[in-house]
Amino acid sequence: MSAIQAEDLQKSFGDLAAVDGLSITVEAGELYGLLGPNGAGKTTAIELLTGQLEADGGSASVLDVDPSEDPIGVRERVGVLPEKESPPSFLTPREFFDFVGRVRGIDDAVLDRRVGEWAGRLGLTEHLDTIASDCSRGNQQKVMIAAAFLHEPDAVFIDEPLANLDPIVQERVKEALVDYAAENAVVLSTHHVEVAAEVCTTVGIVHNGRLVAERTPTDLAPDRTLLDEFLEAVEGDHAAVDAGAAVADAEPDAAADGAGGAAAAAPQASSSNADAPDGDDGR
Numbered sequence: 001m002s003a004i005q006a007e008d009l010q011k012s013f014g015d016l017a018a019v020d021g022l023s024i025t026v027e028a029g030e031l032y033g034l035l036g037p038n039g040a041g042k043t044t045a046i047e048l049l050t051g052q053l054e055a056d057g058g059s060a061s062v063l064d065v066d067p068s069e070d071p072i073g074v075r076e077r078v079g080v081l082p083e084k085e086s087p088p089s090f091l092t093p094r095e096f097f098d099f100v101g102r103v104r105g106i107d108d109a110v111l112d113r114r115v116g117e118w119a120g121r122l123g124l125t126e127h128l129d130t131i132a133s134d135c136s137r138g139n140q141q142k143v144m145i146a147a148a149f150l151h152e153p154d155a156v157f158i159d160e161p162l163a164n165l166d167p168i169v170q171e172r173v174k175e176a177l178v179d180y181a182a183e184n185a186v187v188l189s190t191h192h193v194e195v196a197a198e199v200c201t202t203v204g205i206v207h208n209g210r211l212v213a214e215r216t217p218t219d220l221a222p223d224r225t226l227l228d229e230f231l232e233a234v235e236g237d238h239a240a241v242d243a244g245a246a247v248a249d250a251e252p253d254a255a256a257d258g259a260g261g262a263a264a265a266a267p268q269a270s271s272s273n274a275d276a277p278d279g280d281d282g283r
Contacts, residue, residue: 001064003028003155003185004049010057011044011209018044020209021058026202028154031181033200034189035230041209042189043083046157049187050080063155079148079156083189084163086140089133093124093143096132097150104151111150118146121172137164145173155185162195174199197226205233212237 004026011019019041026032034042047053049060051071060067067074087096101111119125122142127135141164148156158177162170177186178199190196196203197217203226205213213233217226
C-alpha cells in the first residue's frame with residue numbers, strides 16, 4: 001500500500017472550500033511537492049493528512065493509519081514541520097530536543113547522536129545552548145527542521161521549510177530532504193516553483209483546493225519548464241472556474257427571462273378573448 005494516500009479529500013471553513021476533492025498518492029522513496037499559490041489549500045491538506053484537522057469528506061491513509069480515526073497514531077509515526085512554527089521561547093534548542101526525545105521515546109544516546117548530526121548539518125551547533133528567544137528566526141527554523149526528523153519517521157510533511165534561511169543553509173536543507181526521501185515518503189509544500197523543480201520527484205499543482213495537474217520535473221519536454229506547466233495549469237483552472245461561474249450566473253437570468261415571457265404572453269391571450277364580440281368565441 002502507498003505510504004500516503006488521499007482520495008477526494010474535502011475541508012471547508014464556512015463558505016470557503018479550502019480543500020475541494022484533493023486526491024494524491026505518495027510512495028516510499030518519493031519526494032512529493034505540493035506546489036500552489038498562496039491560499040491554494042496546501043497547508044490545510046497537510047493538516048488533514050497529519051490529523052490536525054478532521055476532513056469533511058473523502059478518505060486518507062498515512063502509513064496505513066486513517067488520520068481522521070486515529071490522529072494521534074498518525075502523528076506518532078510521522079514528522080511534521082508546520083509553517084512559521086517556532087520552538088518554545090524559554091527553552092534552549094538542546095532542551096527542546098530533549099523534550100522531543102522524551103515525547104518520541106528516543107534513547108538518550110541515540111538522541112545525542114542525532115542532535116549532533118542535524119546541528120552540524122544545519123550549522124546550529126554553536127547555538128544549541130542559546131535560549132530560543134535569543135536565537136535568530138533562521139536558527140529557530142533550523143531547530144524545527146531538525147525536530148521533525150529526530151525520530152527518523154517513515155513519512156515527513158514539510159511546509160515551506162526554507163523561510164528565513166540563508167542560501168547556504170537552504171542548500172543543506174534541500175540536500176537533506178532529497179537524501180531522506182531516498183527511503184522514506186516526504187511531502188513538501190511550497191509556492192516556490194524553482195524549489196519544487198530542483199528537489200521533487202513528483203509535483204502536484206494545487207489551485208483552489210484541487211489537484212489541477214501532476215508533473216514529473218525530469219520528464220518535461222525540452223522546451224517546457226515546471227513554471228510553464230504551473231502557469232498553464234493554474235490559469236486554465238482560473239478560466240474553468242470563471243466559465244463555470246458565468247454559466248451559473250446566466251442560468252437564473254435565463255429562467256427569469258422565460259418566466260417573464262410566459263407572463264407577458266398570458267395577458268395577451270386573455271385580452272384577445274375579452275375583445276371578442278358577445279356570442280363570438282374568438283375563433
